[in-house]
Amino acid sequence: MTTLDSSQAPTLLRHNPLLKLWRTPVFNRVFNAALPYAPDPVRQWVERKRTLARKVDLQKLVSQRSRLVPESAFREVLARGLETLIARQGREAIGDYLEFGVYNGTSLTCMYRELKASGLDHVRLIGFDSFQGLPPDAHLEDEGRWRPGSCCSSLSLTTAVLEAENVDLSRVTLVPGWFRDTLNRDTINRHEMRRASVIMIDCDVYSAAKDALNFCAPLIDGHALLIFDEYWPHGLDGKLAGERRAFAEFLDEWGCFEAQSFGSYIRRSEAFLITRTF
Ligand SMILES: C[S@@+](CC[C@H](N)C(=O)[O-])C[C@H]1O[C@@H](n2cnc3c(N)ncnc32)[C@H](O)[C@@H]1O
Numbered sequence: 001m002t003t004l005d006s007s008q009a010p011t012l013l014r015h016n017p018l019l020k021l022w023r024t025p026v027f028n029r030v031f032n033a034a035l036p037y038a039p040d041p042v043r044q045w046v047e048r049k050r051t052l053a054r055k056v057d058l059q060k061l062v063s064q065r066s067r068l069v070p071e072s073a074f075r076e077v078l079a080r081g082l083e084t085l086i087a088r089q090g091r092e093a094i095g096d097y098l099e100f101g102v103y104n105g106t107s108l109t110c111m112y113r114e115l116k117a118s119g120l121d122h123v124r125l126i127g128f129d130s131f132q133g134l135p136p137d138a139h140l141e142d143e144g145r146w147r148p149g150s151c152c153s154s155l156s157l158t159t160a161v162l163e164a165e166n167v168d169l170s171r172v173t174l175v176p177g178w179f180r181d182t183l184n185r186d187t188i189n190r191h192e193m194r195r196a197s198v199i200m201i202d203c204d205v206y207s208a209a210k211d212a213l214n215f216c217a218p219l220i221d222g223h224a225l226l227i228f229d230e231y232w233p234h235g236l237d238g239k240l241a242g243e244r245r246a247f248a249e250f251l252d253e254w255g256c257f258e259a260q261s262f263g264s265y266i267r268r269s270e271a272f273l274i275t276r277t278f
Contacts, residue, residue, distance in 0.1 A: 019049060058160050065161060068151070069107045069202070069229065073265035078114040078198070081225035081262065084273060085197055086118075089222050094123055095195030098219070100212035101202035102127035102174065104153035105161040107229070111198065112167045126173045126191060128182055128212070131155040134205060135178060141206050142241040145233055151204075179208050183215035195221050201243055202229035209246035217254050223275050225262065231270035244270075 021027050035046060085094055097111050108127050115123050133152030153161075155176050162169060173191060175182050187193075196219040201209050209228075216224075228243045240248060251257055256278050262271040 061157055062160050062164050065104045067106045070266055071110055075110045075114050077265045077271050082118050094120055095197040097125045097198045098196045099127040099200040102129040103151050105158045107200055109165045128175045130178050131176045138205050146205055179211040183211050198225045200227045204230045206242050206245050209243040213250040220276055226274045227271045229269050232268045
């Protein structure tokens with residue numbers, strides 16, 4: 001069996017002429033067509049090289065990924081939020097962290113680190129995402145602000161990022177799929193969700209944010225920190241749209257929550273301490 005550590009692998013792939021040839025489109029088609037007729041050892045060798053190449057590609061994507069959330073400023077809001085929640089309802093009452101829009105995991109990693117720093121080892125992190133980017137009809141909302149398929153990170157890439165950041169995956173549940181299919185009672189029961197204490201809405205699009213907020217409503221008990229990453233969407237000049245519109249409607253329609261401003265970590269973001277009043 002080929003064993004390579006991750007630092008060796010890219011160099012070996014770069015310098016292996018046969019693999020370079022195999023990756024050129026014409027030869028790749030010829031090799032692939034001939035492969036089923038090759039003897040077992042050749043096919044096994046190819047499979048090993050393919051697995052290695054996939055690993056190397058993934059590592060490259062992990063190291064070159066974009067970070068959409070400013071880490072230290074975001075962590076500062078989380079730290080303050082956790083402190084406030086602990087002061088108001090005690091450590092044991094802190095429930096799940098729910099994130100709507102995980103992309104490649106920057107904000108989820110920040111929350112993981114902040115929970116560790118606060119010693120809140122019982123809090124689970126549950127992330128919802130299509131892992132296919134923004135929905136196909138995203139351009140029909142919010143005055144055409146969004147591009148369908150943008151902000152796309154596959155489940156395997158996001159998992160690789162979390163692993164590279166030393167996030168304990170046993171504390172993380174990633175729920176792949178479109179919100180309209182995943183945000184339902186079935187999911188609440190399957191993951192035995194009882195209380196959400198910190199909620200990160202980072203799915204940009206109005207309808208997605210609305211689905212996320214409605215999903216969270218029955219899980220907000222007492223207080224929760226609610227964070228919107230794109231509360232003031234760039235290019236919409238303060239119009240009531242996107243996550244802000246979803247939140248305004250949510251407060252109005254449910255009628256049982258009070259929201260208190262909790263600052264922001266970037267110009268377009270906004271955080272709130274939300275309290276169930278009955
Ligand atoms: C701005 S990115 C999230 C950034 C992330 N919080 C980070 O730290 O990098 C928005 C994400 O929302 C997801 N998303 C938006 N609308 C969705 C929907 N209706 N269903 C599922 N995922 C959705 C996209 O797939 C994308 O990954």
